[in-house]
Amino acid sequence: MLELVEGIANAIDGLVVVLLVLGTILSFVRTLRELSRRLPVADVVRQLRVDLGQALLLSLEVLIVSDILHSIVKRTLEEVGILAVVVIIRIALSYFLDQEIAQLRAEGKQVD
Numbered sequence: 001m002l003e004l005v006e007g008i009a010n011a012i013d014g015l016v017v018v019l020l021v022l023g024t025i026l027s028f029v030r031t032l033r034e035l036s037r038r039l040p041v042a043d044v045v046r047q048l049r050v051d052l053g054q055a056l057l058l059s060l061e062v063l064i065v066s067d068i069l070h071s072i073v074k075r076t077l078e079e080v081g082i083l084a085v086v087v088i089i090r091i092a093l094s095y096f097l098d099q100e101i102a103q104l105r106a107e108g109k110q111v112d
Contacts, residue, residue, distance in 0.1 A: 002072075002073050005069055005072050005073050006069075006070070006073045008069055009066050009069035009070045009073070012062060012063075012065055012066040012069065013063075013066050015062060016059045016062050016063050016066065019055065019058055019059050019062065020055060020056070020059050022055075023051070023052065023054070023055020023056075023058070023059070024052065024055060026051070026055075027048055027051035027052050027055065028048070030047070030048075030051060031044055031045075031047070031048045031051075034047065043108065046104050046107060046108050047108065049100075049104055050101050050104050050105060050108075053097050053100060053101045053104070054101060056097060057094055057097050057098060057101070060090050060093055060094045060097070061094060063090060064087055064090055064091070067083055067086055067087060067090075068083070068087075070083075071083040
């Protein structure tokens with residue numbers, strides 16, 4: 001059973017890599033499309049930052065799930081402590097990234 005949980009956690013880790021790569025590619029494709037439409041560079045860069053931030057935010061949230069599953073397999077007090085620190089750091093990163101995305105969106109709406 002623990003091997004299954006570890007396998008699922010590893011698959012989720014792989015999914016995070018896919019999410020990051022696809023998110024980055026799609027963000028840059030959108031950026032190129034918007035640049036070709038002659039949109040203002042500042043607006044295009046702002047949207048790129050929002051798009052990349054969303055990909056990172058989703059990846060961080062999925063990584064928390066993976067970390068929890070990995071901790072189920074390795075149930076030592078040390079592993080739980082490491083998990084707690086990692087989850088707190090990822091939650092803090094997610095919070096501040098979400099705040100920055102909201103700010104970038106608000107700036108974009110003020111320009112429109």
